Amino acid sequence: MINTVDYNLLIGIAEIVGTAVFAITGAIAAQGKRLDIFGVVVLAIVAAVGGGTVRDVILDASPVFWVANNTSLYVAIVSAIVAFIACRYLSYPRRLMLILDAAGLALFVVLGAEKAHSLGMSPLIIVVMGCITGCAGGLIRDILTREIPLILHAELYATCAIIGASYYVLLADHLEHNLLALSAMLIIFVLRLAAIFGDLSLPKFVMAGHKLETPEEARDHSIR
Amino acid sequence: MINTVDYNLLIGIAEIVGTAVFAITGAIAAQGKRLDIFGVVVLAIVAAVGGGTVRDVILDASPVFWVANNTSLYVAIVSAIVAFIACRYLSYPRRLMLILDAAGLALFVVLGAEKAHSLGMSPLIIVVMGCITGCAGGLIRDILTREIPLILHAELYATCAIIGASYYVLLADHLEHNLLALSAMLIIFVLRLAAIFGDLSLPKFVMAGHKLETPEEARDHSIR
């Protein structure tokens, strides 16, 4: 069944959905920050196209994807406006934001790996570009809003991206395109959800004789 | 009268003045941060050429404007040194910094829109490039000095840039060049001053059942 779906259509849908969910996380991140609608739109655009922009600039894939085709910008703008209005009537969606961010991560890591693969890059660069595309937009969003970057304190964040992109690289020549992309997205999304809701984690970086911040302390730092 | 002014001269002057005022905001932002003169110069350069650099990198307008022509760098360096010395004898110019920042914003938004327009970009990209050129330098300055980015807490900051750039795009084919650029700059500058001194603002982004930070709280966060 998967084989009958047009591949470009699949990638196109993934790009639009990923852009929309990252834009919404950007808009949600604006909460309590005294931003008016235009400021929220700016933050949404940065979150939605930031990762792909860094990827295209480093790969010198000129012009940058949203300069060549403005669809991503329009999707981000509309998503931000909808989120701006909806958030006036809904309660604080911290958990929703984490889930949307996980979905955006899954979609964008695979799209980034895809693009590097199509440009004939080495396996290591494909993995790096997958991670950049998936993580950089949310990273810039978090820096702008002075939150601790999710990639720095959330469980398994970079790990999910690296595992998903490595899976993509390893099976790139063995799996059918659609199946490869969809399964890689699913792996990243499920892993990240498991990390969020199931407390899945790897050993942390600890200095000898040094105490680790609890998640609460880390969150406190970001609130202050 | 305006028609008789040489257009390139006007743009050249706008670029130098914009560079100087943003460089000075960069130097002022260094206050109390234990920077010596070289550190202040670095911060001034980043504030002055950061926006145009991001624009040129994304548009792949190679080489970046200040690599091709070093005038902007010299202007930023001299402005920073003058500000470094002057600030030892003048009192804390927070209000001055806001006004200079508004002037730099007005000049750079129009210059950025101008450049994208001359490269034949679509209207949406022209507006985005205007905003990037106007806002990115100050944004990086605020991130480096760990202040809350003005674009995130100042009234109407992104809004002024978007309105000015949209005005530029809408009237690009109807107004004489000089008049278009000057009027767009004036609109942005006056709007931003009105926002600073007249408490002009748009509805803020509020979550249901969620309290908004007061400007004092926002400022406290940046001071801590």
Next chain:
Amino acid sequence: MINTVDYNLLIGIAEIVGTAVFAITGAIAAQGKRLDIFGVVVLAIVAAVGGGTVRDVILDASPVFWVANNTSLYVAIVSAIVAFIACRYLSYPRRLMLILDAAGLALFVVLGAEKAHSLGMSPLIIVVMGCITGCAGGLIRDILTREIPLILHAELYATCAIIGASYYVLLADHLEHNLLALSAMLIIFVLRLAAIFGDLSLPKFVMAGHKLETPEEARDHSIR
């Protein structure tokens, strides 16, 4: 004796050592931040290749050096893993991190100036590119980990980079290549160590009637 060393070999060694020490500072900066091994690797890579990436993107020296040749990435990954494991058994190396950062700064400033020089850039651009290559990686590392950027509060940080790069430019046509590169690196490293351990400093930026943060206050801000 120095003349007999192959120049490319010298540059190659400097690049690997610089990459390794910056990667280790990135890994050390992850301490107490709840990062697992993949997160630490990401931070190490950013610290190690960030400066050269910004340089290559601005100079449009396509492709970016680590996309063309993946050695830097492998060096950064291995260094990060070694640091990750070693730090579990060693005590908190704040002083070590400062020394390693100084070494990375010295190596990368000269490598950056070198690259701009080989591309035929003007003296001012050579100095700027030396500073960007030396400082930007550490800067991004500090922003991501929410520390005050060293360039903003450490004594003589930007100053060492500017002096070293200026020395390189001034003597570029008068000294033999190897001697020039080595002596410039030595100058930067010694100056920075003198600043760290000898309290060497320049006049600070002070506003009239304004108090300067003490280093302790600055550090407190970063800890909070």
